[in-house]
Amino acid sequence: MSLVLKNISLPLAHFTLEADLEMRQRVTAVYGPSGAGKTSLLDLIAGLRAPRSAFIQLDGDVLTDTAENFSVATHRRGIGYVPQDLALFPHLAVRQNLLYGRKSGETASPLFNFEHVIKVLEIEPLIARGVTELSGGEKQRVALARALLSSPRLLLLDEPLASLDAPLKEKIIPYLARIREEFQIPMLCVTHDRFVALTLADEIVVLMGGKVMQTGAVAEVFTRPANAEVAKFTGVETFQPGKIISVADGLATVNVGNVTLTALAPATESRNVFVCIRGEEVILQRAAASASSVRNRLSGCILSFRPEGALVRVELDAGFPLFALVTRPACAELELREGATVTALIKAPAIHLVPR
Amino acid sequence: MSAAEWQIVWFTVWVAALSTLTILPIGLALAFALARGNWPGKSIVETFITLPLVMPPVATGLILLTVLGKHGGGGWFDFRIVFTWRAVLLALSVMSLPLLVRSARTAFEEVNPRLEQIARTLGAGGWRVFFTITVPLAGRGIIGGMLLAFARALGEFGATIMVAGNIPGKTQTISLGIFENVTIGQNAQAYHLLAASVVLAFIAVWSSEFFLRRKKTA
Numbered sequence: 001m002s003l004v005l006k007n008i009s010l011p012l013a014h015f016t017l018e019a020d021l022e023m024r025q026r027v028t029a030v031y032g033p034s035g036a037g038k039t040s041l042l043d044l045i046a047g048l049r050a051p052r053s054a055f056i057q058l059d060g061d062v063l064t065d066t067a068e069n070f071s072v073a074t075h076r077r078g079i080g081y082v083p084q085d086l087a088l089f090p091h092l093a094v095r096q097n098l099l100y101g102r103k104s105g106e107t108a109s110p111l112f113n114f115e116h117v118i119k120v121l122e123i124e125p126l127i128a129r130g131v132t133e134l135s136g137g138e139k140q141r142v143a144l145a146r147a148l149l150s151s152p153r154l155l156l157l158d159e160p161l162a163s164l165d166a167p168l169k170e171k172i173i174p175y176l177a178r179i180r181e182e183f184q185i186p187m188l189c190v191t192h193d194r195f196v197a198l199t200l201a202d203e204i205v206v207l208m209g210g211k212v213m214q215t216g217a218v219a220e221v222f223t224r225p226a227n228a229e230v231a232k233f234t235g236v237e238t239f240q241p242g243k244i245i246s247v248a249d250g251l252a253t254v255n256v257g258n259v260t261l262t263a264l265a266p267a268t269e270s271r272n273v274f275v276c277i278r279g280e281e282v283i284l285q286r287a288a289a290s291a292s293s294v295r296n297r298l299s300g301c302i303l304s305f306r307p308e309g310a311l312v313r314v315e316l317d318a319g320f321p322l323f324a325l326v327t328r329p330a331c332a333e334l335e336l337r338e339g340a341t342v343t344a345l346i347k348a349p350a351i352h353l354v355p356r
Numbered sequence: 357m358s359a360a361e362w363q364i365v366w367f368t369v370w371v372a373a374l375s376t377l378t379i380l381p382i383g384l385a386l387a388f389a390l391a392r393g394n395w396p397g398k399s400i401v402e403t404f405i406t407l408p409l410v411m412p413p414v415a416t417g418l419i420l421l422t423v424l425g426k427h428g429g430g431g432w433f434d435f436r437i438v439f440t441w442r443a444v445l446l447a448l449s450v451m452s453l454p455l456l457v458r459s460a461r462t463a464f465e466e467v468n469p470r471l472e473q474i475a476r477t478l479g480a481g482g483w484r485v486f487f488t489i490t491v492p493l494a495g496r497g498i499i500g501g502m503l504l505a506f507a508r509a510l511g512e513f514g515a516t517i518m519v520a521g522n523i524p525g526k527t528q529t530i531s532l533g534i535f536e537n538v539t540i541g542q543n544a545q546a547y548h549l550l551a552a553s554v555v556l557a558f559i560a561v562w563s564s565e566f567f568l569r570r571k572k573t574a
């Protein structure tokens with residue numbers, strides 16, 4: 001797909017949503033905190049809001065062009081939209097909800113055949129029910145199916161998992177992945193959930209305060225946040241101000257707290273940086289480190305533990321607050337406890353310097 | 357009850373029902389425009405629609421009579437309105453419109469606009485969204501409003517007597533009939549019509565309450 005958004009300007013209550021974007025991947029996540037303007041962006045693409053200025057083009061077809069005073073009506077855009085509250089029609093049974101937007105005859109894509117969609121999303125047993133009799137996860141699937149049955153060219157998903165609790169989330173994710181594979185339909189998925197972005201998206205657009213902060217491949221954005229705000233939001237565990245003392249052979253020596261670290265030099269003149277280290281990149285070791293390729297060896301005192309599923313988040317005082325994510329067995333084997341001294345190993349490329 | 361009294365009751369029910377159906381399209385259009393739109397002059401229109409509810413009905417009747425002219429359709433119509441059953445229909449319509457608009461407007465305001473928007477993304481145009489989403493979801497409030505308007509029309513007196521006169525067998529409704537019978541001392545006939553009017557009003561108001569109340573808990 002190709003979705004072009006140019007010169008977007010939409011005044012909202014506290015800021016103006018502005019964007020210049022080109023999305024080419026199959027699944028793009030619009031990722032950002034609540035109130036960043038994500039839903040408004042989807043509304044704009046669906047034609048539900050009138051922007052101050054905008055040029056929106058989907059697969060070569062212009063949908064909105066304020067310069068030409070041109071706008072395709074929402075019901076002619078062929079864009080499926082599953083809003084956060086799902087908006088199932090309460091006065092219609094599941095079947096009528098599903099059939100509401102169904103195209104018949106020539107306009108229908110064989111891909112979005114009723115039986116096929118029903119099968120992929122496992123809706124068969126729900127069809128005869130009323131909408132109010134459905135559970136949260138069932139409603140979610142019905143809303144997805146209803147949007148798909150309208151044979152859309154693009155599917156907009158607004159926080160597809162926000163209304164579900166954790167076990168249900170894990171059940172819905174495979175359905176979304178299935179839609180992605182079975183129907184080959186481009187999706188634009190708004191989320192503030194890192195897990196959703198990581199599992200579903202090929203490409204991420206980070207939206208904060210109405211501005212696009214960064215666009216790129218998922219791994220790229222999560223490991224190399226463009227600036228401090230993005231880093232904070234994408235959840236890099238260690239995030240400390242530092243100062244580059246010297247740069248040589250592409251390596252920078254950085255002062256953080258009362259220690260120095262070696263990292264890859266950023267492409268910037270700025271000496272003041274934020275030092276970003278992901279918890280899973282930090283190796284903990286009990287004995288003092290012997291010779292290895294690892295550039296940074298820090299001795300630290302364990303301040304706290306916090307279990308996170310199969311992992312434990314360990315906070316160290318290594319001259320600055322440093323977070324490490326280790327497995328529970330590793331934690332037990334190393335006999336890690338509060339107050340114990342350990343050595344933290346961090347490879348130079350795992351330290352990401354963001355100019356500030 | 358005599359045949360003449362039955363005729364009055366049937367005529368009243370029939371013309372009141374017809375007036376409710378007559379105002380339905382314009383009433384819904386106005387209610388929807390007031391509920392959703394934000395246009396210049398909205399508060400003026402709002403006030404004008406509500407006027408018949410608070411003005412003396414006789415004054416409203418006088419306005420209608422002046423607009424239509426005493427002897428014809430104000431020059432716009434070939435057929436005579438004043439002092440015919442059509443004048444009764446017109447008076448009842450004008451007097452009951454505010455009640456329909458007010459109820460329907462509240463009902464429309466309670467419909468989540470997000471549902472209408474999503475219906476549009478599913479390929480439904482404006483009319484289809486209105487008739488398949490908005491009206492069904494506002495249905496109870498609309499029916500409640502129609503019954504209230506019908507009840508109001510059943511009892512209308514002042515505006516009717518101004519534009520339609522009080523012609524037995526032609527424009528006489530229950531309220532006009534009661535008035536006439538009491539004036540000429542036929543109290544028995546007046547009480548017959550009174551009983552009919554109480555029964556009809558009770559049924560109309562009770563069922564409108566049913567629809568308007570259930571809307572809230574649903």
